[in-house]
Amino acid sequence: MRRLVALLVVCVAMGTAAVIGIGAEAPVATPQEVTLPAPVTKGTMSLEEAIAKRRSVRGFQTEALTKQQIGQLLWAAQGITDSATGHRAAPSAMAMYPLTVYAFRTDGVFAYEPKGHKLVRISDQDRRAEVTQPPRGGEAAPVTFVFTGDRSKMGSRMAAMADRFIYLEVGHAAENLALEATALGLATVTQGGINQEAVAKVLGLPETALVVYAMPVGYAAAR
Numbered sequence: 001m002r003r004l005v006a007l008l009v010v011c012v013a014m015g016t017a018a019v020i021g022i023g024a025e026a027p028v029a030t031p032q033e034v035t036l037p038a039p040v041t042k043g044t045m046s047l048e049e050a051i052a053k054r055r056s057v058r059g060f061q062t063e064a065l066t067k068q069q070i071g072q073l074l075w076a077a078q079g080i081t082d083s084a085t086g087h088r089a090a091p092s093a094m095a096m097y098p099l100t101v102y103a104f105r106t107d108g109v110f111a112y113e114p115k116g117h118k119l120v121r122i123s124d125q126d127r128r129a130e131v132t133q134p135p136r137g138g139e140a141a142p143v144t145f146v147f148t149g150d151r152s153k154m155g156s157r158m159a160a161m162a163d164r165f166i167y168l169e170v171g172h173a174a175e176n177l178a179l180e181a182t183a184l185g186l187a188t189v190t191q192g193g194i195n196q197e198a199v200a201k202v203l204g205l206p207e208t209a210l211v212v213y214a215m216p217v218g219y220a221a222a223r
Helices: 002-020 047-053 067-078 156-183 196-203
Strands: 033-035 080-082 099-105 108-113 118-123 143-150 209-218
Touching: 047 156, 067 099, 067 108, 067 143, 067 156, 099 156, 108 196, 118 196, 143 156, 143 196, 156 209, 196 209
Parallel strands: none
Antiparallel strands: 033 118, 099 108, 099 143, 108 118, 143 209
């Protein structure tokens, strides 16, 4: 019996080797986490200039954004700016931080994790077209950032006003992202008319979560 089992193991091993080839590398799985480059804290455009130049743009080129650009935008929206306290770039009521920002890209959907400054893959499919139905401009942008907030993270003291504070906080974070996009020479527009049910399904959000805002970002199309 032992000889029979040993023979079967050898046969399976030989069959596997024949399929992938002796010495061949096994297929590499799609990475589930993407570490982003460290954010830059001193740019080439002043805050005042970014405020003056910021405009809503709905026409985009399809050119992809770099990891550095994506990381810089996410850091401006929700990145950690004080490692000792965990405080983030946008203010939050009682530092509850109920927001999560997602990046809908051509290669999938990712959640931004401020701790570790990284992206975590939610889907490996391009779901950008599902964010706004009907289309509202911005579909050609290589990245659409979606802002969500979870009421359950607000705590019992803030429960009665959870929605209000989530909306306010998304406004803070979205303006940060818009100004950072301007400073990077990119274009964006804020979109409140989004397909909330479809987006919540794609992201697998709990019932306590709100889908609030979308911001397509890319290089502006030629006029």
